[in-house]
Amino acid sequence: MTTRLGLGLPQMRQYDIGSDVPDVARAAERMGYASVWVFERALFPEPATQGLYGVEGLPWPDEYRNVAEPLITLALAAAATERAELGTSVLVAPLHVPFQLAKALASLDAASGGRVVAGFGTGWSHDEYAAASVRPFAERGQALDELIEVCRAVWGPDPVVYDGHFTKIASAVVGPKPARPIPVLLAAGSGKARRRLVDHADGWLPTGIGAAAVAEQWQRLRDLAAERGRTEPIRTVLRVNARYQAATRAASGRRPFHGGVDQIVEDLTAYTEIGLDEILLDFQSTARDAEELKDIAAEVYEKARASGI
Numbered sequence: 636m637t638t639r640l641g642l643g644l645p646q647m648r649q650y651d652i653g654s655d656v657p658d659v660a661r662a663a664e665r666m667g668y669a670s671v672w673v674f675e676r677a678l679f680p681e682p683a684t685q686g687l688y689g690v691e692g693l694p695w696p697d698e699y700r701n702v703a704e705p706l707i708t709l710a711l712a713a714a715a716t717e718r719a720e721l722g723t724s725v726l727v728a729p730l731h732v733p734f735q736l737a738k739a740l741a742s743l744d745a746a747s748g749g750r751v752v753a754g755f756g757t758g759w760s761h762d763e764y765a766a767a768s769v770r771p772f773a774e775r776g777q778a779l780d781e782l783i784e785v786c787r788a789v790w791g792p793d794p795v796v797y798d799g800h801f802t803k804i805a806s807a808v809v810g811p812k813p814a815r816p817i818p819v820l821l822a823a824g825s826g827k828a829r830r831r832l833v834d835h836a837d838g839w840l841p842t843g844i845g846a847a848a849v850a851e852q853w854q855r856l857r858d859l860a861a862e863r864g865r866t867e868p869i870r871t872v873l874r875v876n877a878r879y880q881a882a883t884r885a886a887s888g889r890r891p892f893h894g895g896v897d898q899i900v901e902d903l904t905a906y907t908e909i910g911l912d913e914i915l916l917d918f919q920s921t922a923r924d925a926e927e928l929k930d931i932a933a934e935v936y937e938k939a940r941a942s943g944i
Contacts, residue, residue, distance in 0.1 A: 638907045638944055640870065641670035641722065642932050643917030645925055646708050648701030655925035656708055657715030659799060662929045666936050670720035670752070671712050672874075672915050673705035674876065675727050680762040689759040698920045704738055713747040713834065721750045724840050724874050724915055725822050729778035730767045733785035733802050741790055741813045749814030753786070753839045756780060756822035756873070769801060783819060783835050790817060807835035820872060824852070833860045838912075840871030846905035854907060871911040875903075878921045879931050896934045900942055907944050 642663040645655045670796045680698045684691035709721050721743065726736070757775040758764070764771070780833040788797040789809050799806040807886040813818050820838035823829045831841055839856060841849050853871065860869060876893040877899050891902045901917075905913060916935060922928035 638911065639669040639913035640667075640936060640939065640944075641672050641720070641913055641915040642668045643915060643919055644671050644673050644708055644712055644920045645922075645928060646673060646705070649696045649923065650919070650928075652708065653702045653711070655704075656711040656896040659925055659928060660712035660715045660719065664716045666933050667940070668719060668932070668936065669913065670722050670872075671709075671716070672722040672724050672917070673708045673712075673790075674702075674724055674874075675705045675730070675758075675915075676702040677727070677730055677760075677763045677767050678776070679859070680760075683762075685714065686762050696920070704807075706830075709751075709769055710743060710746075711727075713743060713750070714930045716747075719750065720752050721747055721922065722752035722755040722872065722915070724820075724872065725756035726754065727760075727763065728755040728782045729757060729770050729775050729783070730763060732769055732790065733782040733799075734804070736782065737786040737789035738809065740786065740817060741809075742811055743818050744813035744815070747814075751817050752820060752872075753817050754820040754822070754928055755782065756840070757767050757828075759914040763895055776831075779821075780831065780835075783831075786817070786819065818870060820870060822916060823856075825875070829856055829859055830863070832861050832869070833865050837867075838872065841871065841911075843873060843875040843906070846909060848896075849906065850909045852939070853911070870913075872913040872915055873906060873911050874917065875913045876917050876920065879918055896931065896938060899935055900938045900944070903939055903944055904942065 645659050663671050676699045683695055687695050713721050740753055757779050785802050788795050790813050793808040794806040795809045796806050818837040820840045821832045821836045822840040823832040824915050875892055880894055892899055918931045
């Protein structure tokens with residue numbers, strides 16, 4: 636089975652969002668990428684009160700200083716493409732009012748002819764929660780649970796009725812509806828998060844933490860699905876944050892997905908053997924501009940397909 640490939644859209648400060656996003660999205664679709672993706676980073680605390688990913692002492696990368704809003708970015712891409720899926724990997728769910736996010740995603744799906752893939756996570760930044768969250772950080776799991784339920788209700792038949800802890804819809808007509816059921820994918824690492832995924836979501840959004848670790852997590856997720864009686868397949872989309880370096884370094888000591896195109900393609904091979912449905916490649920952080928981003932994306936796609944990926 637051929638692994639689908641997706642491409643991360645340009646959201647960082649070296650890009651002109653209004654022109655570069657549609658340009659890269661069109662080019663990605665033309666190259667053969669099956670999907671285009673956005674991520675969410677609401678702010679850059681300075682000084683940082685918490686390390687990256689909540690790890691003490693780990694600095695935030697400088698490229699997070701200016702990240703365009705994900706749904707605006709995705710709407711620009713939607714208007715410029717015809718076939719590519721439009722995914723979020725991920726939206727930090729508790730930073731959004733559930734009803735408004737559900738309606739925005741439904742509108743985008745209706746406008747794009749049924750191409751939205753909704754990837755959600757709980758996030759980790761206390762600063763983002765303090766600035767934007769509708770719920771405290773300690774309630775992030777509950778907030779995600781409710782957001783998924785609200786989305787399912789709003790996307791479903793009218794009248795919409797929902798009685799939750801934060802969202803209450805007595806009885807209402809809510810449109811537009813999605814063009815088709817929007818798949819919900821989750822970034823799930825802990826045991827509770829895996830149960831949420833198996834019971835309430837359509838797919839999984841792992842990250843490129845190492846092929847062996849991803850394979851182990853994927854097996855645990857499948858075992859849990861069997862244990863809980865799930866029969867529907869779990870869609871898998873792996874996020875790879877690649878750091879392209881034109882001057883190829885020696886293989887010894889090189890971090891995965893850090894290097895030239897040939898090295899990045901070589902690193903992809905181990906992940907394709909896991910049996911994942913799709914790999915999302917994000918090159919935007921080290922590309923100087925949209926032209927270089929497109930050049931890297933085209934070369935990686937061509938060489939990946941030539942190598943059998």
